[in-house]
Amino acid sequence: MASTAGTAPVTTAPASDDSSRRRGLTGYVLLVPGVVWLALFFVIPFYSLVATSLYDPGGSVFSGYEMSYQFSNYWHAIQDYWEPLLRSLWYAGLATLICLVLGYVLAYAIAFKAGRWKNLMLVLVIAPFFTSFLVRTLSWKLILADGGLIVNSLQAVHLLGPDGRLLATPFAVICGIVYNFLPFMVLPLFASIDKIDHRLIEASSDLYANPFVGFWKVTWPLSLPGVVSGTLLTFIPAAGDYINAQLLGSPNQRMVGNVIQNLFTQANDYPAAGALSMILMILIVAMVLFYVRRAGTEELL
Amino acid sequence: MSSSADVAQERRAPARASFDGLRLENLTKSFGAFTAVDDLDLDVPRGSFFALLGPSGCGKTTTLRMVAGLETPTSGGITLAGQDITYAKPYKRPVNTVFQNYALFPHLDIYENVAFGLKRRKAGNVDAQVKEMLSLVELDSQTRKRPAQLSGGQQQRVALARALINKPEVLLLDEPLGALDLKLRRNMQIELKRIQTEVGLTFIHVTHDQEEAMTMADTVAVMNAGVIEQMGAPEELYENPRTTFVANFLGQSNLIEGTIKGRSGDLVTVDMHGIDVSVPAARSHADGDKGWIGIRPEKVLIGDPGEQLDAPGNSVPGGVVSDVSFVGVSTQYLVRMPWGQELQVFAQNTGHRRIYRSGEQVDLSWRPDYAFLLDASQDARAGAQEGTD
Numbered sequence: 005m006a007s008t009a010g011t012a013p014v015t016t017a018p019a020s021d022d023s024s025r026r027r028g029l030t031g032y033v034l035l036v037p038g039v040v041w042l043a044l045f046f047v048i049p050f051y052s053l054v055a056t057s058l059y060d061p062g063g064s065v066f067s068g069y070e071m072s073y074q075f076s077n078y079w080h081a082i083q084d085y086w087e088p089l090l091r092s093l094w095y096a097g098l099a100t101l102i103c104l105v106l107g108y109v110l111a112y113a114i115a116f117k118a119g120r121w122k123n124l125m126l127v128l129v130i131a132p133f134f135t136s137f138l139v140r141t142l143s144w145k146l147i148l149a150d151g152g153l154i155v156n157s158l159q160a161v162h163l164l165g166p167d168g169r170l171l172a173t174p175f176a177v178i179c180g181i182v183y184n185f186l187p188f189m190v191l192p193l194f195a196s197i198d199k200i201d202h203r204l205i206e207a208s209s210d211l212y213a214n215p216f217v218g219f220w221k222v223t224w225p226l227s228l229p230g231v232v233s234g235t236l237l238t239f240i241p242a243a244g245d246y247i248n249a250q251l252l253g254s255p256n257q258r259m260v261g262n263v264i265q266n267l268f269t270q271a272n273d274y275p276a277a278g279a280l281s282m283i284l285m286i287l288i289v290a291m292v293l294f295y296v297r298r299a300g301t302e303e304l305l
Numbered sequence: 306m307s308s309s310a311d312v313a314q315e316r317r318a319p320a321r322a323s324f325d326g327l328r329l330e331n332l333t334k335s336f337g338a339f340t341a342v343d344d345l346d347l348d349v350p351r352g353s354f355f356a357l358l359g360p361s362g363c364g365k366t367t368t369l370r371m372v373a374g375l376e377t378p379t380s381g382g383i384t385l386a387g388q389d390i391t392y393a394k395p396y397k398r399p400v401n402t403v404f405q406n407y408a409l410f411p412h413l414d415i416y417e418n419v420a421f422g423l424k425r426r427k428a429g430n431v432d433a434q435v436k437e438m439l440s441l442v443e444l445d446s447q448t449r450k451r452p453a454q455l456s457g458g459q460q461q462r463v464a465l466a467r468a469l470i471n472k473p474e475v476l477l478l479d480e481p482l483g484a485l486d487l488k489l490r491r492n493m494q495i496e497l498k499r500i501q502t503e504v505g506l507t508f509i510h511v512t513h514d515q516e517e518a519m520t521m522a523d524t525v526a527v528m529n530a531g532v533i534e535q536m537g538a539p540e541e542l543y544e545n546p547r548t549t550f551v552a553n554f555l556g557q558s559n560l561i562e563g564t565i566k567g568r569s570g571d572l573v574t575v576d577m578h579g580i581d582v583s584v585p586a587a588r589s590h591a592d593g594d595k596g597w598i599g600i601r602p603e604k605v606l607i608g609d610p611g612e613q614l615d616a617p618g619n620s621v622p623g624g625v626v627s628d629v630s631f632v633g634v635s636t637q638y639l640v641r642m643p644w645g646q647e648l649q650v651f652a653q654n655t656g657h658r659r660i661y662r663s664g665e666q667v668d669l670s671w672r673p674d675y676a677f678l679l680d681a682s683q684d685a686r687a688g689a690q691e692g693t694d
């Protein structure tokens with residue numbers, strides 16, 4: 005009874021003409037709500053975003069915009085905002101990595117070591133969602149505040165200079181992102197690790213793999229589906245996040261999400277905001293495709 | 306079990322230091338209040354093919370897991386070639402296992418599964434060795450398939466190849482042939498035996514299948530409820546069982562109640578429901594004055610009442626045939642005896658004797674050398690159900 009990793013080939017049973025046609029129709033009927041939903045809330049907004057990003061930047065919200073296929077909007081957005089763009093990817097990447105390490109250890113412990121506490125621990129992982137994202141991020145502001153317990157203690161042991169601070173630093177922003185997105189990493193990792201047959205790990209140790217090698221050759225590859233979905237679920241929203249940078253950072257930690265939000269709501273520069281949104285999206289899609297390809301082939305090796 | 310402890314004692318005394326095989330001493334494993342393996346003593350000589358036979362749940366897998374290092378003994382010790390490995394890490398033991406559930410790595414293809422152990426030990430010439438091993442188990446055309454794409458029997462052969470390729474000092478086989486069809490099973494039995502003799506490895510083979518155990522192994526140990534009931538060469542176990550469990554689990558036995566009348570020289574005389582029968586003293590394992598007289602069904606001769614059967618031995622008159630089944634090479638009778646018990650008789654269809662019909666009067670007889678005597682304190686039906694299915 006070997007457990008199967010990856011995807012199993014889907015086979016369709018041959019059916020008589022009549023029933024297969026009916027089944028086909030049923031399939032389309034079942035698709036309708038989803039298609040309507042996607043059309044309303046994805047295709048139309050997406051179309052309007054693409055359109056906005058190509059408007060003539062000379063217009064304004066009050067005088068209206070002209071569609072002039074201004075591809076230069078993209079170029080200008082990159083020129084003006086490459087810094088927050090790169091910073092977003094960097095912060096999100098780093099936070100994802102930290103989440104992966106913390107989340108893997110946690111998920112592994114819950115799956116293999118928690119015994120009868122497993123369900124309780126899973127509930128505790130999800131428990132932060134019971135309060136609002138904003139409230140939790142604000143409480144980090146208190147935790148890291150100047151004159152707070154942590155800053156004072158770090159100053160006392162001279163890890164932080166006398167006027168050193170944690171708030172308004174990249175450290176605070178990344179801490180916030182890691183904290184907020186950790187459950188998105190832990191849950192898929194747990195689902196993958198929990199499925200691993202413990203007897204496979206025993207077999208690896210029977211075949212001369214010490215625990216370290218056994219982990220890299222058996223546990224890690226078998227948990228890759230969870231690693232891939234966990235990192236995607238963490239990285240994608242983290243790259244577009246603006247709450248953490250806004251509440252825990254300073255203008256020096258501005259991420260692309262902050263810029264887009266600012267362009268849309270304060271500066272009212274819709275074309276630039278649209279172009280920047282598109283750039284972020286294209287970047288993420290490209291990186292994700294590349295990553296999934298790589299991870300997919302790695303799993304096959 | 307006093308008898309098995311005696312055997313182990315005898316064996317251990319002379320060769321304490323020089324024994325270079327696998328030795329289990331007073332090995333015990335408890336899961337909470339339940340004792341899965343109970344004070345087990347076992348010596349497996351180096352290079353032998355050792356079969357561990359027993360009903361489901363008797364502790365075979367647990368014993369192997371302790372030898373492999375996957376389970377820590379509650380007490381007792383394990384030594385291999387004079388070295389204490391009781392608490393050695395599994396990856397440091399020169400022991401490999403063919404797992405009952407295969408435990409193949411699902412993310413690796415067949416080739417990588419088989420190469421796993423060699424690569425971990427940084428062995429040279431991996432490619433050639435893997436190819437050779439895969440052709441030995443007739444899987445050379447499937448090397449790039451994943452385990453999930455193989456049939457149960459093919460998976461089992463991969464598991465075998467994956468363990469065997471490491472040429473461990475002791476190879477543990479936990480029912481490695483269970484999923485194979487009869488023909489492949491016979492082939493693999495021969496192949497396994499050949500490999501074992503060729504490389505001279507110690508094999509410990511766990512099986513439910515008594516025939517497999519007896520044809521393959523040099524030594525068979527019959528295990529029941531966490532203890533070894535009896536251990537020895539297959540013929541010895543079959544011909545001279547020491548307990549009712551072994552008598553019933555290995556093949557079939559007729560066990561008839563009797564009262565011991567006397568022991569003189571190398572014969573024990575037993576009163577069997579009014580008939581005096583004798584049993585060689587070497588085959589008597591009863592201490593009290595009561596005992597079970599045991600005789601294998603194929604050793605019992607059947608004849609017309611009053612007929613002088615060719616065996617000049619214990620003759621038992623007054624039977625009535627109650628059931629006949631013709632199975633080709635032999636005919637199997639159930640014969641009801643005057644004291645109400647039904648005895649099994651297997652008669653070879655040599656053509657010399659006629660086949661009796663149900664209801665006919667018959668006499669039974671057997672040579673005293675074939676009978677054995679077991680202690681009356683045991684359950685006469687122990688091991689009977691498990692052995693026959």
Ligand SMILES: Nc1ncnc2c1ncn2[C@@H]1O[C@H](COP(=O)(O)OP(=O)(O)OP(=O)(O)O)[C@@H](O)[C@H]1O
Nearest residue numbers: 336341359360361362363364365366367368405513
């Ligand atoms: N981890 C465990 N925890 C509790 N009990 C266990 C554990 N492992 C085995 N046992 C018990 O120990 C007994 C022996 O189990 P074991 O697996 O050794 O049997 P087995 O002889 O290999 O049987 P089978 O022929 O069915 O494989 C069983 O009653 C089983 O329930």
Ligand SMILES: [Mg+2]
Nearest residue numbers: 365366405479
């Ligand atoms: Mg078992």
